[in-house]
Amino acid sequence: MRAAVVKTPGPAESLEIVDMPDPVPAQGELSIDVEFAGVGFVDTLFRAGVFALPTPFVPGIEVSGRVREVGAGVTGFAVGQPVGALLNDFGRGPRAGGYAEIAVAHASMAVPLPEGADLAGVAGVLVNxxxxxxxxxxxxxxxxxxxxxxxxxxxxxxxxxxxxxxxxxxxxxxxxxxxxxxxxxxxxxxxxxxxxxxxxxxxxxxxxxxxxxxxxxxxxxxxxxxxxxxxxxxxxxxxxxxxxxxxxxxxxxxxxxxxxxxxxxxxGTVAHLVPDQVQTAISAVVDLTHRGVLREPAPSVVPLEDVAGVHRALENRSAPPKTVLAVGR
Ligand SMILES: NC(=O)c1ccc[n+]([C@@H]2O[C@H](COP(=O)([O-])OP(=O)(O)OC[C@H]3O[C@@H](n4cnc5c(N)ncnc54)[C@H](OP(=O)(O)O)[C@@H]3O)[C@@H](O)[C@H]2O)c1
Missing domain, CATH: 3.40.50.720 (NAD(P)-binding Rossmann-like Domain)
Structure with a gap:
């Protein structure tokens, strides 16, 4: 798969687009063919090494797309189904990040979406x-x-x-x-x-x-x-x-x-401590968005290849309120 990877933490230029092996889900996980990945200021902190992660790693903690593969013990998800997911388990190296064609999420951090859901909008609203x-x-x-x-x-x-x-x-x-x-x-x-x-x-x-x-x-x-x-x-x-x-x-x-x-x-802390509470919040936010109660404007959409520019804009305070990367093959 194609992914943006940080091999050595540093400035925006340390984001490199590379080919890497497709990740597969372990027990309790699902893999996702990513269509959109949200970008937030926190990603710049991971990239710069302010929050240290094992390298190399794929940044990105929120995605939308379609279920690619379901790991053992996972119920409630079907291959091909649209989903949104938080990816908050960076401790496992390059498998989990969202700036990639395939991401891996804990099933507890994913929500099924209806066909026709606004996938760019979902990727842009999950973390915030x-x-x-x-x-x-x-x-x-x-x-x-x-x-x-x-x-x-x-x-x-x-x-x-x-x-x-x-x-x-x-x-x-x-x-x-x-x-x-x-x-x-x-x-x-x-x-x-x-x-x-x-x-x-x-x-x-x-x-x-x-x-x-x-x-x-x-x-x-x-x-x-x-x-x-x-x-x-x-x-x-x-x-x-x-x-x-x-x-x-x-x-x-x-x-x-x-x-x-x-x-x-x-x-990142509560996702580990109280995953059920986080899942309730994910469902609430997706539901409020679908019903048009929480009306997020469409995020700015840019190709995965332009991710370094998005990081630079976040750091120099010129970014639009929300940007998502268009990732799908
Ligand atoms: N608690 C959590 O779990 C959680 C979740 C998401 C994000 N966050 C954190 O929330 C913060 C904002 O994230 P975000 O994605 O909303 O970022 P963002 O879109 O870049 O917004 C940050 C805002 O902070 C203001 N700001 C003031 N001084 C700044 C400076 N020196 N550098 C950059 N911005 C500055 C900017 O507004 P002006 O230019 O108008 O001053 C900017 O609009 C980050 O620290 C992120 O880590 C925390």
Whole structure:
């Protein structure tokens, strides 16, 4: 099969298109003829070696396509059936990644799709949708009176979080973007879009000085510090990522005296710890998408060969909210 492989972690150019042996599913797994593979910022961290993986490896943690082969003990899937899957088991080397014509998934991380499903859309929503669902539904327990501040609202996760928060629904969904130029990349479902430099004053104005009930933070850095200061009593700060590369210290006293909560969520971790909960979230996201409740715009689709350019765009903050690779033979 053809795949994009990282032999030595490094810059975007370390992604090489190569031919490699077709993987086969082990017990409890299924292999997938990949049609589309989602690309997210986290893939750049794997590629660069920030999160160390055994090399060589195939990046990519979300795909859609058709079942190619079903491993022993797997029920509920048939060869040729459309599926979406999370591929979160990088520990096994180059077999599991999504930037490849054939990927291998644990059956517990895959969902059957109806014929005619929008496969590009499914590949583009899995990681961000499941993360958003678990963050807002399972952890933040978002309520109808809550005001939500979404950092990194121009990015893939920030877009999906904003849309799902609006569906839940929250009272206000305030998207934070890095610059005026990025305003148009925030989700239409945001009730307000503000620029990061104006965060404190804008939140005070929008909430009459009360602050927000939930901050969703895939960015980190000084933006996290400033957002935390605008968290109302009983407010929840959800730490979902660190796109800025900076991990500021937060004051325990400020959590204590302010009666606030700090909550973390890593999809890669919970996929191992609570696969049933993750599977429920996958089904919920796919179902909401099919029913048109969660309306993700069509992702940008580029050929597998152009993957390095997609990584560069994510790193220089010029990427569209979501890109998927067209992989199918
Ligand atoms: N918890 C989980 O399980 C989970 C799941 C998915 C993703 N994530 C994490 O969430 C973060 C965002 O992922 P994503 O796929 O949404 O990425 P993305 O599409 O590239 O979005 C990241 C956003 O962060 C903002 N940003 C601020 N400072 C940045 C910097 N120095 N470099 C790059 N972006 C910066 C950018 O917005 P502006 O340019 O407008 O400032 C950008 O739109 C990543 O850290 C990823 O690892 C975590």
């Amino acid at each position: 949708g499941v993360t958003a669902w678990m963050a807002l539904h399972d952890l933040a327990r978002l309520g109808v009176d809550d005001d939500v501040l979404v950092l990194g609202a121009s990015g893939g996760l920030g877009n999906t979080i904003s849309r799902l928060a609006a569906v839940r629904p929250a009272r206000r969904v305030i998207g934070v973007v890095g610059s005026e130029a990025r305003r148009a990349s925030a989700a239409e479902e945001c009730t307000d879009v503000i620029v990061a430099a104006d965060l404190a004053a804008a939140v005070d104005e929008l909430t009459d000085g009360r602050g927000v009930d939930v901050v969703v933070d895939p960015v980190g850095g000084e933006l996290r510090t400033r957002a935390f200061e605008r968290l109302a009593p009983f407010g929840r700060l959800l730490v979902l990522g660190n796109a800025s590369g900076q991990d500021p210290a937060l004051s325990g006293d400020a959590v204590w005296h302010g009666t606030r909560q700090l909550i973390g969520l890593s999809l």
